[in-house]
Amino acid sequence: MYLELDGRGPLYDQLTRALKASILDGRIAAGTQLPPTRELADELDLSRTTVLAAYEQLRAEGFIAGRVGSGSYVSDLQARPCNHHAETSIPAPSRYAQRAREVRNWDIPRIHRGLRYNLQYGNPLVNPALNNAWGRELARAANYTRLVVNEVAGLNALRKQTCDYLARRRGVQAEPDDLLIVCGTQQAITLISRVLLEEGDRVVLEEPHYFGAHQALVAHGVELVAIRTDEQGILCSELPEQSPRLIYVTPSHQFPTGSILSLQRRKELLRYAEQHQCWIVEDDYDGEFSYESQPMPALRSLDHGDRVIYVGTFSKVMFGGLRLAYMVLPAALRVDFRNAKYLGDMSCPVIEQSALAHFMEDGGFERHLRLSRKELKSRREALIAGLKEHARDRVEIADTPAGMHLVVWLPGYDQTRCDALIAYAHDQGLGLYPMAPLYLHAPPRPGLMLGYCSLSVTEIREAMQLFGQCLDHFQAR
């Protein structure tokens, strides 16, 4: 099937138009079975979601029939209700859903699959011992927990353990009543949007920033203001004069560049929030993984105005599929967030909370953290050593001894060359990810985000050797 995308608007729209044109001019005849979404996605190098969305659109408009799974067939358009009829019979979804379509169809970096070395951020540190220990905790919890819907705010035992942990490790003083257990950081962002933000409200983000927050906020309909960051974190001097409702920051380890917000900037930020009467969200997504010094205390611990909403997650340190995170809430917001959580999904699953509370109480959690920290530190060191040996001065390493990923800048590259490097590396079996999609505006310089969490030290060494060869290839051209 020959299809040409016209490059206008979201990819799924382009694909929909291309398929429609082919159907209307008869290149694809009535009754033809369209290729399975996965196949077409591979062929056109699009994500499967994009192809799925295009097929849905064609189906909704009556161009194709049949269900995904059992095959999609081109309709006989003469025999069908005409196009515009089918369109009007389906009421438009909400403004939220329309914006969500847009953001979900952004040209996000393709996720590489089946490569020898995949430096994707978010892939987990695989640890069979954790699977095992966690399985035991779950079985225990299933037998010891009352299997009813638990308190909205989360299981009390887990909130208590989390408070102890926060006081000890992050310098955050909180009572169990200040806490809300949520299903991951993404849910925290959505609850924050619902409780605090109307369409059109102004929200400050760091530039660059976490893509999932960006998407959720745009879908909610807010106006985003992206403020530059440097090696000391967000540039407070560039905060807008017009008060935003909310400032979303990652002070302990700026996502993704890795800088740590300096004490002076922390104070400036809190002062700004006080003056402008806005809330601050402190996303402490990987504050647990700091490899050298004592980590800097959380912004929340400096916050005397009770304006910081602290968000921490268990999914990063345990595993992504856990979907458990927590919020420390200012007193004035506690009731509203509990209401939103209750109306949204009542509360988080009870057994996993109970298992985690016991895992923390029993010391298993901290043990797991220590081991992970040690393992990640050696992976990080192997990555840096490999970069120094094979990439040498052709990359600039954004160095913070923390986290589960590293950013390298590519001096002398423009975005086109960076994209070509990524494509070339892909062909060599190396999955690299660009920084560009993590910016609201054009990125000041091209860079790569290297996730080292899921590769062994040996694999990292080999991956860096391959990376060096890819850079050689581009230098030679």
Place this chain on the structure above:
Amino acid sequence: MYLELDGRGPLYDQLTRALKASILDGRIAAGTQLPPTRELADELDLSRTTVLAAYEQLRAEGFIAGRVGSGSYVSDLQARPCNHHAETSIPAPSRYAQRAREVRNWDIPRIHRGLRYNLQYGNPLVNPALNNAWGRELARAANYTRLVVNEVAGLNALRKQTCDYLARRRGVQAEPDDLLIVCGTQQAITLISRVLLEEGDRVVLEEPHYFGAHQALVAHGVELVAIRTDEQGILCSELPEQSPRLIYVTPSHQFPTGSILSLQRRKELLRYAEQHQCWIVEDDYDGEFSYESQPMPALRSLDHGDRVIYVGTFSKVMFGGLRLAYMVLPAALRVDFRNAKYLGDMSCPVIEQSALAHFMEDGGFERHLRLSRKELKSRREALIAGLKEHARDRVEIADTPAGMHLVVWLPGYDQTRCDALIAYAHDQGLGLYPMAPLYLHAPPRPGLMLGYCSLSVTEIREAMQLFGQCLDHFQAR
């Protein structure tokens, strides 16, 4: 502490006013520690949430200081920033949060605790064998599942098992791609609101109806139209002329009255939805528990216009703390709901999904269903026998051989007398729940909702004897 509530507006407002008055006129002196929320709640016979909300409000306005947990102390108002200052420094929450405050402070029926016999709907069928089997499934899943964030739509294995189950038991033909796994029915309702409804949109509910849906929809800001139901379900002839965006129904077992939507009404309802271009939500919350005949196929199975969003839940048949439900989505809505789920919380926890898929595949789930059905049937029979013996003609039983609860009407009672009966029964150790809060408008007649799920046959017999004595007492007066 002597406090008198003035009876105007939500309970937490009344309590806030009463406490403020006492502080302002010096009856509660500066520096006094307020009683713990739980204690005050017990003393005033209010829910703890109400007391918590009042304390939060007083704290936000500067009347009290300290945190819940470590004690709340009355502020020295002379030394504090004045009241209106404290109020203005906290920006108002979103319209959603403000509406949520209202609905969460409605005077919902108090949940009885510590009574000998509690006929609360929603209390689970306790079954240690399930805890055990489920613990084994979880431990197994923890060892066999890749612990990453799974597909947005839900684990493929679980969607496949659910499709098989739906085809076999509910007559619903669906492909895994039609399904979205969600964190409980409450989340389904919230996703439906976000994807399909704007503030001010019209939504049809049955009268009476599920309280949680009512609350979530009002918080979302829609205009509710409640349509009466009779023993054949919703009265389609009374559906509004002005098109709603959505109709929310419980066809297989009207919640809470128990009537089954007749085939003719099902067809009428689908025709109305087609003519008015609106969506139907079919909440099949306990379709699994039918004790006599083959249950009527789901509305979704008659829906040739692809307008029915089918919602089923695992939490009812397994246990409340599981928080797993599923939606069967019309093709035109699939992408939008996946987007909203992704932006909302990415996906449901992976291990519980994997465990459930295996539990279903292995036959354990159906075995558990059969045993539960048998046990619930005998509890239901004991309840009806007890009602016939002890309540006799003083109650009218709304009889449908299905579900986990029963409704009885109280002929000759008005709402005041019904409330007095509930209060009297409470003093005798019997927890009864009124129907009134499940209506949008004034209920046509007083009734009780009797949940029999968590009491043994013997307990049910004793409870009915006690119920008979309570009725005797009211007859004698």
